[in-house]
Each structure stands twice: as C-alpha cells, then as structure tokens.
Amino acid sequence: MKKSKVFWSYLALALVIYAVVQFLISGNMVSYASQNMLITMCINIMLAVSLHVVIGITGQFSIGHAGFLAVGAYISAICTMKLGMPFVTAILIGAVVAALAGLLVGIPSLRLKGDYLAIATLGFAEIIRIVFLNIDYVGGAAGMQVTHQSTWTYAFFGVFITILVISNFTKSRHGRACIAVREDEIAADAMGINTTYYKVIAFAIGSFFAGVAGAIYAHNFYIIQPTAFGFLKSFDILIFVVLGGLGSLSGSVIAAIFLTAISTYLQGFPETRMIIYSLVLILVMLYRPKGLMGTKEITDLFKFGKKGGTRI
Amino acid sequence: MSALLKVENLGIQFGGLKAVQNVNLQMNQGELIGLIGPNGAGKTTTFNMLTGVYAPTEGKVLFDGKSIGGLDPYKVTRQGISRTFQNIRLFKELSVLDNVKVANHGLAKHNVLSSIFRLPSHFSGEVKMEEESLAFLKIFGLEGFRDELAKNLPYGMQRRLEIARALAAGPKLLLLDEPAAGMNPQETHDLMELISFVRKEFNLTILLIEHDMNLVMGICERIYVLDHGQLIADGTPAEIRSNPKVIEAYLGEEVTE
Amino acid sequence: MEWIQQLVNGISLGSIYALIALGYTMVYGIIKLINFAHGDVFMLGAFIGFFAIARWEMNVFLALILAMALCAIIGVIIERVAYKRLRNATRIAALITAIGVSLLIEYTVIFFRGASPAAYPTVFETSNFEILGVKISTQSILILSVSIFLMVLLQFIVHKTKIGKAMRAVSHDADAAKLMGINVDNTISATFAIGSALAGAAGVIFGIYYTRIDPLMGVLPGIKAFIAAVLGGIGIIPGAMVGGLVLGVVETIVSALGYSLWRDAAAFVILILILIIRPSGIFGKNAREKV
Numbered sequence: 001m002k003k004s005k006v007f008w009s010y011l012a013l014a015l016v017i018y019a020v021v022q023f024l025i026s027g028n029m030v031s032y033a034s035q036n037m038l039i040t041m042c043i044n045i046m047l048a049v050s051l052h053v054v055i056g057i058t059g060q061f062s063i064g065h066a067g068f069l070a071v072g073a074y075i076s077a078i079c080t081m082k083l084g085m086p087f088v089t090a091i092l093i094g095a096v097v098a099a100l101a102g103l104l105v106g107i108p109s110l111r112l113k114g115d116y117l118a119i120a121t122l123g124f125a126e127i128i129r130i131v132f133l134n135i136d137y138v139g140g141a142a143g144m145q146v147t148h149q150s151t152w153t154y155a156f157f158g159v160f161i162t163i164l165v166i167s168n169f170t171k172s173r174h175g176r177a178c179i180a181v182r183e184d185e186i187a188a189d190a191m192g193i194n195t196t197y198y199k200v201i202a203f204a205i206g207s208f209f210a211g212v213a214g215a216i217y218a219h220n221f222y223i224i225q226p227t228a229f230g231f232l233k234s235f236d237i238l239i240f241v242v243l244g245g246l247g248s249l250s251g252s253v254i255a256a257i258f259l260t261a262i263s264t265y266l267q268g269f270p271e272t273r274m275i276i277y278s279l280v281l282i283l284v285m286l287y288r289p290k291g292l293m294g295t296k297e298i299t300d301l302f303k304f305g306k307k308g309g310t311r312i
Numbered sequence: 313m314s315a316l317l318k319v320e321n322l323g324i325q326f327g328g329l330k331a332v333q334n335v336n337l338q339m340n341q342g343e344l345i346g347l348i349g350p351n352g353a354g355k356t357t358t359f360n361m362l363t364g365v366y367a368p369t370e371g372k373v374l375f376d377g378k379s380i381g382g383l384d385p386y387k388v389t390r391q392g393i394s395r396t397f398q399n400i401r402l403f404k405e406l407s408v409l410d411n412v413k414v415a416n417h418g419l420a421k422h423n424v425l426s427s428i429f430r431l432p433s434h435f436s437g438e439v440k441m442e443e444e445s446l447a448f449l450k451i452f453g454l455e456g457f458r459d460e461l462a463k464n465l466p467y468g469m470q471r472r473l474e475i476a477r478a479l480a481a482g483p484k485l486l487l488l489d490e491p492a493a494g495m496n497p498q499e500t501h502d503l504m505e506l507i508s509f510v511r512k513e514f515n516l517t518i519l520l521i522e523h524d525m526n527l528v529m530g531i532c533e534r535i536y537v538l539d540h541g542q543l544i545a546d547g548t549p550a551e552i553r554s555n556p557k558v559i560e561a562y563l564g565e566e567v568t569e
Numbered sequence: 570m571e572w573i574q575q576l577v578n579g580i581s582l583g584s585i586y587a588l589i590a591l592g593y594t595m596v597y598g599i600i601k602l603i604n605f606a607h608g609d610v611f612m613l614g615a616f617i618g619f620f621a622i623a624r625w626e627m628n629v630f631l632a633l634i635l636a637m638a639l640c641a642i643i644g645v646i647i648e649r650v651a652y653k654r655l656r657n658a659t660r661i662a663a664l665i666t667a668i669g670v671s672l673l674i675e676y677t678v679i680f681f682r683g684a685s686p687a688a689y690p691t692v693f694e695t696s697n698f699e700i701l702g703v704k705i706s707t708q709s710i711l712i713l714s715v716s717i718f719l720m721v722l723l724q725f726i727v728h729k730t731k732i733g734k735a736m737r738a739v740s741h742d743a744d745a746a747k748l749m750g751i752n753v754d755n756t757i758s759a760t761f762a763i764g765s766a767l768a769g770a771a772g773v774i775f776g777i778y779y780t781r782i783d784p785l786m787g788v789l790p791g792i793k794a795f796i797a798a799v800l801g802g803i804g805i806i807p808g809a810m811v812g813g814l815v816l817g818v819v820e821t822i823v824s825a826l827g828y829s830l831w832r833d834a835a836a837f838v839i840l841i842l843i844l845i846i847r848p849s850g851i852f853g854k855n856a857r858e859k860v
Contacts (some may be wrong), residue, residue, distance in 0.1 A: 123838075180406070183406060191481055192418030195386065242665050271679045
C-alpha cells in the first residue's frame with residue numbers, strides 16, 4: 001500500500017516539528033510570547049479543522065462554533081479547578097460534553113437549511129454563552145480563574161489527533177457520505193444515505209474537537225469569561241475555514257496559522273486587525289468565493305498527474 | 313410471477329391541489345415498464361412518492377410485500393428501489409468513482425469508529441466498495457474517467473453515470489426519469505442497448521419515464537399513461553398507440569414511431 | 570397598572586425592532602440575503618442623528634430626515650459595491666460577505682472615534698402624563714407615532730406606487746420582472762434605500778429613547794430585528810411589524826420579571842422555537858424544494 005508510506009512520512013514530519021519546537025522551548029530559546037502564540041495557533045487550527053468538518057465537508061453552515069468552544073472551556077475548567085481532576089481527564093470530559101452539546105444543537109437544527117441553519121446555530125451559541133453568564137458557580141460575568149496548564153505538548157498533540165481523526169473520517173465512506181450531503185442532499189438521500197445521521201455525526205465530531213480546543217484555551221489564559229465566546233469569536237473561526245477554502249482541510253490549517261500570526265502582530269491595534277480581516281473576507285468572497293484552496297488539499301499540489309493511487 | 317411493486321390508489325395533495333390521484337400500478341419481477349404522459353401529468357411526482365421524496369397523502373405502495381409509502385428516501389433505497397433524476401443530480405465536486413461509491417454506501421458495513429481508528433474492517437470494507445464501484449464504471453464505459461470530477465464529464469456521460477450510480481445502490485427496482493433527455497439518436501440508441509443489458513445482467517425490474525416515444529415503444533413491455541394526475545390507460549405499446557384517450561391527451565403531439 | 574406601563578415600554582422597544590426588521594425582510598424578500606450589515610446602518614443612523622443634533626444643533630425632525638437620507642445612500646452604496654456581484658453566488662458566500670461588511674463598518678467607526686459610548690442630547694423634556702392612572706412618557710408616544718407613521722408610509726409606497734409594484738414583482742420572480750421591462754437593479758437599490766432609511770430612523774429614535782449609543786450598538790438589535798422578521802415570516806412586511814412588537818413585549822416582560830440577564834436569551838429561544846415549529850413564520854406559507 002502506497003498510502004501507508006505517505007502516512008508514515010507525515011507522522012515523521014509531525015514528530016520532527018514537535019521535537020524541534022520542544023527542544024527550543026526546553027532550551028529557553030523561545031520567548032514566552034512566542035510560546036503563547038504557538039499554543040494559540042494550535043487552538044485556532046483545532047477550531048478551524050473542527051468547523052471544517054461541519055461546513056466544508058458536510059455543508060452545514062454553522063456560525064455558532066464558539067458555543068462549543070465555551071462548553072469545552074468551562075466544563076474542563078470545572079473539572080480541574082472545582083473537582084481537582086488531572087488536565088488530560090478534564091480535556092476529555094470537556095470534549096465529550098461539547099460533543100453532547102453538538103448533538104443537542106444538531107438534532108433540532110436538522111430541519112433547517114442554509115441561512116436559517118446559520119442563524120439558529122448563532123442563536124444556540126448565544127444561549128450557551130448567556131447560560132454560563134448566569135451561573136454563579138462559574139463566576140458569572142466576572143469569569144472563572146483557571147490555572148495555567150496548557151503546554152506546547154498538549155496543544156501540539158491536540159492538533160495532531162484532531163487532524164488525524166478528521167482526515168481519517170473524511171477519507172472513508174462516511175466522509176464521502178457527508179460530502180454527498182454537501183453536494184446534493186436530495187440525491188444523497190436517494191442514494192441510500194441517512195442524511196440526518198451524517199449531519200448529526202458531523203456536528204458531534206466538530207464540537208468534540210472544539211471542546212478539546214476549549215479545554216486547552218481555558219488552561220492557557222488564567223481566566224475565562226463569557227464575553228470571549230460571543231459571535232465575534234464564531235466569526236473568527238468561520239473566517240479561517242472560509243479563507244482557507246470550503247472543503248479543504250489543509251486550507252483551513254494554513255489560514256489558521258497565517259491569520260493567528262497576523263493578529264498576534266496586530267495585537268496592539270485591534271481595530272486595524274478587524275478592518276483588515278473584514279476587508280480580506282469581503283475581497284475573497286467577491287473575487288475567489290471558494291477560498292484560497294477551494295476544495296483542493298495541499299497534497300494535491302504535489303501529485304504531478306499521478307493517477308489511480310487508492311485513497312483509503 | 314409475483315408482483316414486485318404494487319401501488320394502490322396512490323395520490324398526493326399540495327395545499328388544495330390534487331397533483332396525483334387514484335394511481336394503480338403493478339410491476340412483476342423482471343418487467344420493463346414505461347410511464348408516459350404530457351408535461352405536468354404527474355410522472356415525476358409519482359416517482360417522488362415511490363422513492364419517499366414526497367409522502368403520499370392517499371393510497372399504498374407495496375414493494376416486495378412490504379408497505380413503503382411515506383418511508384424516508386434512504387430507507388426506500390435500502391429496501392431496493394433506486395432512481396435517477398430528470399435534471400441530473402450528480403455530486404458535482406466528487407470524482408466519477410466517488411459518485412458511484414457514495415451509492416454503494418448502503419451496502420457497506422464498517423462503522424464510523426472503525427474508519428476513524430483505521431481498523432481492519434475499514435480497509436476490507438473500502439476495498440470491497442472500490443472493486444464493486446469500478447465494476448459498474450466498466451459496464452458503463454466510464455472507467456477511464458474515474459478520477460475526473462463529475463461536473464467535468466460531457467452531458468451524455470453524466471446521464472450514464474447517473475444510471476451507474478443508481479445501480480451501485482443495489483436495487484431490485486430501478487426508476488429512470490427521462491434517461492435519454494437531451495441525447496442525440498445515436499446516444500439514445502446506445503443507451504437503450506445498455507439498459508437492456510443491465511436489466512438482464514442484474515435481473516432488474518425497470519420503470520421508465522421518457523418523452524422519447526421511440527425509446528418507450530421500442531423497449532417497454534407495458535406502458536402506463538398519466539394525464540392530469542390520473543392514469544388514463546395502460547397496456548402494450550400497440551394498445552397504447554391506438555388508444556383514443558392517449559391520443560387526445562397528447563392532442564396534436566404525435567404518438568408515432 | 571405597572572404592567573400596562575411595561576407593555577408600553579415593550580411596544581416602544583418593539584417598534585424600534587420592527588423598523589429595523591422591515592429592512593431585513595424587504596431585502597431578504599427581494600434578493601434572499603440576510604443583510605448582516607443592516608444593524609450597522611441602524612448604528613450609523615444613530616450617530617448621524619447624534620452629530621446633527623449635538624454638533625450642528627439641528628431640529629430633531631430635520632436630524633431624523635437627514636439620518637434617513639444618509640442611511641439610504643449608505644445602504645445603496647453597500648448594495649452596489651459589495652452585494653451586487655454576489656447575486657448569482659452561493660448563499661454562503663453572500664452571507665459571509667454581509668458579515669464582512671458588518672465588521673468593516675463597525676471597526677471603521679471604532680477606528681475613527683474609539684469604542685466609547687456617546688450620550689444622546691436630550692431633545693424633549695421628559696414629561697409624563699396619566700391616562701386612567703397609567704403614567705406614559707411623551708417620548709414613548711413620540712416614538713410610537715413616528716414608527717407608526719413610517720410603517721403606514723411604507724405600506725403606501727409598497728402598495729400604491731410604481732416602485733412598490735416593481736419591488737413586489739422582483740421579489741416574486743426577478744427574471745419574469747426583468748422580461749416585463751422592470752429595471753431589476755434599480756428596484757433592488759430602491760429596496761436597500763428604503764430599508765436603510767427605516768433603519769436610520771430607528772437609530773435616531775433609539776438614541777433619543779435610550780440616550781446611549783456606541784459603535785457596536787447595532788449588533789444585537791440587528792440580530793433581534795432579524796429574529797423579528799423570521800418570527801413574522803420573512804419577506805412579509807406586516808409580519809416584520811408584528812414580529813418586532815411581539816419580540817419587544819416579550820423581552821420587556823422577561824426583564825420585568827427580574828430576569829434581565831436572560832433577556833437576550835429569550836429572543837434566541839423564540840428564534841429557535843419558531844425555526845423548528847414553524848420556519849415560515851407566523852404569516853408565512855410553506856415552500857418546498859422542486860425535485
């Protein structure tokens with residue numbers, strides 16, 4: 001199998017990246033700010049890739065992804081801060097609860113399409129945020145103190161597992177079923193695909209990894225507040241996916257890396273950052289509505305007319 | 313011969329409008345039957361009721377002895393009824409091979425977790441899907457285009473791919489909605505031969521909507537005629553051709569070879 | 570008696586939602602776009618009114634008219650520059666562009682004047698008068714009369730004028746309208762102009778009533794006005810008015826019951842319930858996809 005060779009080389013590349021950065025960090029050669037940027041980058045990649053499953057693969061236009069991020073963040077923070085659990089357990093519990101929230105949102109939203117679905121997911125995310133705002137146990141509007149536990153290792157392996165799972169899912173009959181739903185729901189249904197099931201699965205997988213991202217996010221910033229999970233955050237995540245190319249996993253990863261770097265450098269000028277963001281968004285939609293990568297993957301660019309490689 | 317499909321008093325109402333009413337059909341195993349009628353007669357609406365896209369408001373659909381009226385489309389497909397669409401509905405951004413694989417989906421067994429964790433059942437399941445799908449592409453002469461995106465195929469091939477895709481879902485009954493629409497006579501002729509071939513090869517029962525009278529009269533054993541949502545005639549091509557009601561329904565449209 | 574007062578407050582808030590919702594519903598009816606930037610036009614209207622009254626010392630009604638006129642122009646510019654090219658694009662691309670335009674307006678305003686709120690000048694002495702023991706402020710009465718006047722005017726425009734007829738024709742079937750010799754582009758621009766003018770008016774009224782405006786003030790009322798439009802049945806003008814009023818009254822009641830922090834959630838819960846139970850809205854008809 002040619003493909004497993006490719007897989008092992010990706011794995012090796014990932015481990016090299018991890019080891020080099022980890023070596024630099026342990027040698028104190030990476031400033032605290034840059035370390036922080038790397039972790040933020042990882043969080044954003046996880047968010048982008050997890051939303052990619054919902055929008056890019058399954059074509060369900062969700063603009064409330066920050067809601068699931070909030071669930072992961074708050075639940076994991078409760079686990080570590082209030083219940084004294086280890087971080088890894090907290091990440092898992094946060095992710096599972098976020099996935100359940102995804103199911104909860106996914107099931108009633110299934111009857112909706114396009115614009116209506118978008119507005120409904122936005123509504124759900126706002127409701128989730130307002131619920132946290134009103135629970136005194138998690139600090140209400142003032143927010144909740146969380147100890148700093150996220151490290152490069154957690155962030156990196158979070159990204160690694162997210163990409164591995166989602167790319168495995170996509171390259172299987174289940175992923176094809178989701179793409180079929182995106183392309184033409186009525187035809188997919190007529191071809192024997194349980195469209196409801198796959199929409200719910202996509203929501204659940206997407207929110208699971210948004211939950212992982214939330215857990216790492218919560219333990220990286222000392223404090224979490226409901227205001228951090230408003231629809232501006234959802235739009236931020238949406239921008240990664242749209243800019244990278246609806247349907248392209250590597251595109252959303254590249255967009256997340258690129259935009260995180262830009263926003264880090266524009267940290268002192270938040271308005272300028274938002275103006276640039278919004279202009280880029282409008283221009284990309286007007287002149288390249290499929291995003292920078294379209295549905296292509298970066299690996300497609302290296303296949304010089306190679307044909308018949310079995311994708312399993 | 314037992315009835316594979318039995319439709320009794322089927323009807324549907326949209327708002328106050330009775331789009332189709334009192335339709336009775338019977339199809340025996342292995343038959344090739346035509347469904348014709350002027351534009352707006354309710355042919356596609358009938359297809360949509362048989363395949364679960366619309367839930368009928370009246371009547372029964374019995375398939376293989378089981379009632380399937382009002383079932384979700386994907387469940388109907390898994391019972392063994394598969395279809396093509398009048399206005400081609402391929403998955404445009406998927407490759408030709410993947411289009412067929414999508415339809416093969418219902419016949420595979422490996423679940424989501426086995427794919428995520430790449431368990432052995434994932435690999436064996438995917439290999440089987442690929443082999444079966446490629447076999448269909450071969451029959452339809454599309455194996456050379458396996459990696460082409462469906463939207464890049466020429467029109468006639470898109471129509472063939474739709475039939476290949478419908479077959480990959482493993483149907484006993486195949487519903488073809490104007491498969492020859494927009495084709496030239498040569499393409500239509502080739503298509504007729506292909507339909508006859510797959511019918512024998514897969515032991516299929518076929519219900520065909522078609523405007524091309526040559527095609528319908530040439531290959532169908534029996535024909536049902538719909539007009540204004542009601543069945544007005546059924547019989548052999550010869551009987552239909554001389555039926556005054558049918559001639560009146562087509563009013564001016566020639567029902568000749 | 571306190572309840573009747575709350576009801577009056579709710580209707581005042583609701584009439585502001587209704588004015589914004591009208592623009593949403595008209596634009597959606599005609600080009601099937603959720604114009605996310607509509608809430609920001611409302612914000613711009615509030616600021617134009619603010620400058621007109623506080624800096625240029627204009628009369629309130631002149632300020633209102635100025636805000637409406639400038640917002641109409643802004644609406645048309647947004648449509649011509651950003652949305653016009655997207656007529657045949659996917660719905661997702663159109664929606665994302667609208668989000669982009671919305672963010673662009675908000676942060677451009679913040680860039681030039683900062684995010685701090687501004688205090689609206691007092692234009693009317695707040696005096697209350699009593700009817701049957703219910704205290705009603707003159708402001709509520711004013712807001713209601715202006716809103717009702719504008720809605721009646723809109724009904725007149727839509728049903729009795731040539732441009733109104735064109736708008737209804739285009740929203741019914743743009744291609745057929747084109748064949749009938751209607752200038753579709755101008756009709757769409759007119760729809761944006763009218764909708765944006767109403768949002769501008771709502772902005773000024775909001776400023777006078779709530780006295781506090783800021784560059785992000787349009788976000789929530791914008792989304793809520795959209796909810797009002799969905800509630801009433803999107804694309805249906807009386808639906809937007811009723812939806813706005815219902816939403817305003819419900820929110821005021823939720824606040825009055827002591828759950829003011831849950832007020833925003835109430836709107837979203839209404840949205841989700843209506844989408845699930847009756848997605849076509851109170852006055853809407855069901856449409857099905859052709860197969």
